[in-house]
Amino acid sequence: xxxxxxxxxxxxxxxxxxxxxxxxxxxxxxxxxxxxxxxxxxxxxxxxxxxxxxxxxxxxxxxxxxxxxxxxxxxxxxxxxxxxxxxxxxxxxxxxxxxxxxxxxxxxxxxxxxxxxxxxxxxxxxxxxxxxxxxxxxxxxxxxxxxxxxxxxxxxxxxxxxxxxxxxxxxxxxxxxxxxxxxxxxxxxxxxxxxxxxxxxxxxxxxxx
Amino acid sequence: xxxxxxxxxxxxxxxxxxxxxxxxxxxxxxxxxxxxxxxxxxxxxxxxxxxxxxxxxxxxxxxxxxxxxxxxxxxxxxxxxxxxxxxxxxxxxxxxxxxxxxxxxxxxxxxxxxxxxxxxxxxxxxxxxxxxxxxxxxxxxxxxxxxxxxxxxxxxxxxxxxxxxxxxxxxxxxxxxxxxxxxxxxxxxxxxxxxxxxxxxxxxxxxxx
Amino acid sequence: xxxxxxxxxxxxxxxxxxxxxxxxxxxxxxxxxxxxxxxxxxxxxxxxxxxxxxxxxxxxxxxxxxxxxxxxxxxxxxxxxxxxxxxxxxxxxxxxxxxxxxxxxxxxxxxxxxxxxxxxxxxxxxxxxxxxxxxxxxxxxxxxxxxxxxxxxxxxxxxxxxxxxxxxxxxxxxxxxxxxxxxxxxxxxxxxxxxxxxxxxxxxxxxxx
Amino acid sequence: xxxxxxxxxxxxxxxxxxxxxxxxxxxxxxxxxxxxxxxxxxxxxxxxxxxxxxxxxxxxxxxxxxxxxxxxxxxxxxxxxxxxxxxxxxxxxxxxxxxxxxxxxxxxxxxxxxxxxxxxxxxxxxxxxxxxxxxxxxxxxxxxxxxxxxxxxxxxxxxxxxxxxxxxxxxxxxxxxxxxxxxxxxxxxxxxxxxxxxxxxxxxxxxxx
Numbered sequence: 087x088x089x090x091x092x093x094x095x096x097x098x099x100x101x102x103x104x105x106x107x108x109x110x111x112x113x114x115x116x117x118x119x120x121x122x123x124x125x126x127x128x129x130x131x132x133x134x135x136x137x138x139x140x141x142x143x144x145x146x147x148x149x150x151x152x153x154x155x156x157x158x159x160x161x162x163x164x165x166x167x168x169x170x171x172x173x174x175x176x177x178x179x180x181x182x183x184x185x186x187x188x189x190x191x192x193x194x195x196x197x198x199x200x201x202x203x204x205x206x207x208x209x210x211x212x213x214x215x216x217x218x219x220x221x222x223x224x225x226x227x228x229x230x231x232x233x234x235x236x237x238x239x240x241x242x243x244x245x246x247x248x249x250x251x252x253x254x255x256x257x258x259x260x261x262x263x264x265x266x267x268x269x270x271x272x273x274x275x276x277x278x279x280x281x282x283x284x285x286x287x288x289x290x291x292x293x294x295x
Numbered sequence: 296x297x298x299x300x301x302x303x304x305x306x307x308x309x310x311x312x313x314x315x316x317x318x319x320x321x322x323x324x325x326x327x328x329x330x331x332x333x334x335x336x337x338x339x340x341x342x343x344x345x346x347x348x349x350x351x352x353x354x355x356x357x358x359x360x361x362x363x364x365x366x367x368x369x370x371x372x373x374x375x376x377x378x379x380x381x382x383x384x385x386x387x388x389x390x391x392x393x394x395x396x397x398x399x400x401x402x403x404x405x406x407x408x409x410x411x412x413x414x415x416x417x418x419x420x421x422x423x424x425x426x427x428x429x430x431x432x433x434x435x436x437x438x439x440x441x442x443x444x445x446x447x448x449x450x451x452x453x454x455x456x457x458x459x460x461x462x463x464x465x466x467x468x469x470x471x472x473x474x475x476x477x478x479x480x481x482x483x484x485x486x487x488x489x490x491x492x493x494x495x496x497x498x499x500x501x502x503x504x
Numbered sequence: 505x506x507x508x509x510x511x512x513x514x515x516x517x518x519x520x521x522x523x524x525x526x527x528x529x530x531x532x533x534x535x536x537x538x539x540x541x542x543x544x545x546x547x548x549x550x551x552x553x554x555x556x557x558x559x560x561x562x563x564x565x566x567x568x569x570x571x572x573x574x575x576x577x578x579x580x581x582x583x584x585x586x587x588x589x590x591x592x593x594x595x596x597x598x599x600x601x602x603x604x605x606x607x608x609x610x611x612x613x614x615x616x617x618x619x620x621x622x623x624x625x626x627x628x629x630x631x632x633x634x635x636x637x638x639x640x641x642x643x644x645x646x647x648x649x650x651x652x653x654x655x656x657x658x659x660x661x662x663x664x665x666x667x668x669x670x671x672x673x674x675x676x677x678x679x680x681x682x683x684x685x686x687x688x689x690x691x692x693x694x695x696x697x698x699x700x701x702x703x704x705x706x707x708x709x710x711x712x713x
Numbered sequence: 714x715x716x717x718x719x720x721x722x723x724x725x726x727x728x729x730x731x732x733x734x735x736x737x738x739x740x741x742x743x744x745x746x747x748x749x750x751x752x753x754x755x756x757x758x759x760x761x762x763x764x765x766x767x768x769x770x771x772x773x774x775x776x777x778x779x780x781x782x783x784x785x786x787x788x789x790x791x792x793x794x795x796x797x798x799x800x801x802x803x804x805x806x807x808x809x810x811x812x813x814x815x816x817x818x819x820x821x822x823x824x825x826x827x828x829x830x831x832x833x834x835x836x837x838x839x840x841x842x843x844x845x846x847x848x849x850x851x852x853x854x855x856x857x858x859x860x861x862x863x864x865x866x867x868x869x870x871x872x873x874x875x876x877x878x879x880x881x882x883x884x885x886x887x888x889x890x891x892x893x894x895x896x897x898x899x900x901x902x903x904x905x906x907x908x909x910x911x912x913x914x915x916x917x918x919x920x921x922x
Contacts, residue, residue, distance in 0.1 A: 099790060099793055099794070099797075103732075103736070103793050105312075106315075106733075106736045107736055107739065107740055107789065109312075109315045109316055109319060110319055110736060110737055110739075110740030110741070111740045111743060111744055112316065112319075113316055113319030113320045113322075113323060113740075114319070114323055114740060114741055114744040115744055116320060116396070116400060117320055117323040117324055117327065117400045118744065118747075119400065120327075120400050120401055120403060120404045123404045136417075137408070137412050137415050137417040137418055138417045141408075141417070141421065151397075151401075152397065155393070155396075155397045155400070156393065156397075159393040159396075162316065163308060163389065166308055166312050167308070170308075180790065184782075184783065184786040187743070187782075187786075188778075188779065188782045188783075191743060191744045191746065191747050191782070192747055192778075194747060195747050195750045199764070199768075203764050206764050208763075208764040208765045208768070209764055212768065287386075314521075315524075318521070318524045318525055318528060319528055321525065321528075322525055322528030322529045322531075322532060323528070323532055325529060325605070325609060326529055326532040326533055326536065326609045328609065329536075329609050329610055329612060329613050332610075332613045345626075346617070346621050346624050346626040346627055347626045350617075350626070350630065360606075360610075361606065364602075364605075364606045364609070365602065365606075368602040368605075371525065372517060372598065375517055375521050376517070379517075496595075523730075524733075527730075527733045527734055527737055528737055530734065530737075531734055531737025531738045531740075531741060532737070532741055534738060534814070534818060535738055535741040535742055535745065535818045537818065538745075538818050538819055538821060538822050541819075541822045554835075555826070555830050555833050555835040555836055556835045559826075559835070559839065569815075569819075570815065573811070573814075573815045573818070574811065574815075577811040577814075580734065581726060581807065584726055584730050585726070588726075705804075
């Protein structure tokens with residue numbers, strides 16, 4: 087079973103392979119979020135504890151689960167929107183993406199922290215920093231690929247490049263604001279992230295007009 | 296290694312990408328179900344406990360494992376049957392699917408609850424609610440995509456659209472019945488889900504006649 | 505982004521989709537095997553325990569890890585060899601495959617049992633039964649697909665069909681023998697599985713002559 | 714839905730299938746690394762412990778996470794660079810790859826060991842041995858496939874074959890050096906691995922000149 091001979095270019099990692107690894111890591115990170123919810127098992131003594139008390143006591147963890155799942159989904163969408171335009175890879179773009187995946191895989195841990203230490207300034211800053219770095223890396227990914235149309239089609243519209251940058255700035259800006267607010271109102275920080283999908287659906291931040 | 300230039304449509308997430316993420320999350324959720332079975336290790340003191348007593352004591356967990364694995368498999372089949380017909384995506388369909396995957400990834404947790412708190416009304420309602428929401432989201436996915444042939448081929452048979460809706464109603468209806476019955480016979484609820492594959496194999500609910 | 509219109513056949517799950525789910529579940533099950541090795545962390549008091557004693561004490565677990573990883577790899581290879589020939593799917597074949605994946609996902613649990621209860625007859629029978637069922641399901645998959653060339657190419661050689669059945673009988677036969685021997689020499693059972701790759705490399709069991 | 718008839722060659726596992734399984738196992742192993750970071754939950758008594766002390770106390774684990782993620786990413790890149798050239802598979806190449814994946818899946822365990830037993834000679838040797846075996850298997854993979862152009866295109870440049878071997882020697886050599894140094898300066902060993910990406914970016918070790 088022979089494969090058709092591919093061109094002997096120096097660097098050989100196609101965008102398809104990066105997308106496959108990214109899909110895998112996103113899928114696993116999103117599914118591992120649920121492990122933060124695992125509760126003490128009913129084997130010894132917990133039987134008479136009221137289950138609905140246990141579940142209600144984790145209400146904030148369910149909120150975190152939904153929130154983080156959505157945030158990771160948004161990043162996953164951005165990843166595919168960027169790679170829809172990125173036609174080639176090089177060594178630097180590859181490393182930007184490895185760091186993106188490193189911070190994607192860290193998200194279940196950050197969610198665990200923020201779920202176990204509710205209202206803690208340190209926890210909120212840790213979580214926000216994870217998102218801040220992710221957001222900045224996505225900006226870097228897009229800026230590097232589109233600079234002088236380095237790795238995108240030469241026909242790609244300038245307007246679309248700038249639109250992509252603008253969209254990618256939403257999350258870092260929100261995360262930076264959260265880091266400041268975490269010193270004053272740590273218990274309300276997580277709600278701010280809900281602004282991200284709302285802002286990105288506004289006209290100037292939408293993917294297409 | 297250049298990719299062929301794709302059309303510059305506004306929204307760029309193909310159905311293929313959603314299917315890839317869904318395959319990943321379904322596969323992980325189905326495999327994580329087995330973690331509910333992990334038993335105390337034999338290192339300290341458990342050596343003289345009779346292993347077959349330990350295994351027999353988990354018989355209901357094995358039943359849960361088989362049942363939930365089958366239910367997730369059924370949803371996975373439905374997902375592919377729907378996306379076999381869905382030809383395009385838009386932003387709303389994408390979000391319906393993200394919520395579908397959120398509740399798929401929650402299934403190992405729900406199975407854990409129902410396995411650790413056997414016969415508990417709260418546990419059965421939690422599990423049934425997870426399936427109810429999943430079932431309704433799948434109905435929404437199909438209804439949204441087929442309404443005025445929005446995202447399916449214009450040639451798609453009306454009969455096939457209605458058949459799809461009818462099939463997708465089986466699980467929400469069973470889950471709703473379980474939620475009611477959980478107040479009276481919580482210990483028998485899980486068996487009701489076995490009706491789902493049986494009903495769906497009846498002629499009026501089959502995928503094709 | 506439209507997909508080309510596919511034929512309106514009744515049953516719509518392609519073999520490609522089954523292979524994708526199978527690849528995912530095999531990959532996760534194989535990677536989860538390593539969780540059986542996770543040791544108590546060195547945080548509290550374990551620091552002065554000699555690490556090499558801890559590692560040496562798990563020598564049989566490392567053996568189990570290598571063995572089960574190889575067995576799952578062999579099943580994975582068989583899965584692809586079978587689907588290389590299977591050209592169509594139907595509802596029954598799909599369900600055979602769902603049960604195959606159910607018992608693949610159970611393997612990390614079975615490995616855990618056999619690792620924590622070394623030399624226990626019950627543990628060896630549990631592990632062997634998992635492999636026995638898997639082996640029989642793979643035989644069923646091949647027998648069902650090739651019977652009257654139901655789901656394979658009409659040109660597929662009779663000789664190749666029988667060869668496939670013969671190869672698939674190796675694992676069930678070994679597992680059945682282990683189940684009997686587990687009553688007499690439970691501590692040596694696992695070594696018998698090493699016969700599987702050896703026998704399958706003999707001429708009459710090889711995939712091609 | 715028929716698949717086009719494929720050629721009836723004896724051995725039927727395509728390189729594509731191996732790459733799919735490898736992508737899955739790499740993605741899971743890389744994501745499981747984060748489980749090494751999971752900390753005691755804040756439910757009982759830990760609330761008043763200062764979170765930032767807990768996090769700072771794990772600083773070396775974060776370093777391990779970043780380092781191992783990068784090392785696995787480098788191996789993943791090498792895997793794709795090799796399979797970009799490898800056009801066919803045979804039974805031996807398949808088994809080399811199964812052993813590669815076995816030691817990839819072992820990496821989260823090795824990282825756990827080295828994270829829980831910082832500065833332990835045994836731990837550093839265990840971690841280095843894992844990398845040493847992985848590195849040697851990757852060398853074997855490339856040497857076996859390119860020997861007499863066995864599984865690569867007959868046009869593949871000799872120079873490129875040798876370059877591939879030279880690149881693949883970097884990791885085994887570093888790991889071997891670490892194994893020796895672990896007896897003298899176990900606490901500094903992990904930093905040596907950072908030499909790997911640096912050396913591989915030097916001209917004589919680069920993938921293309």
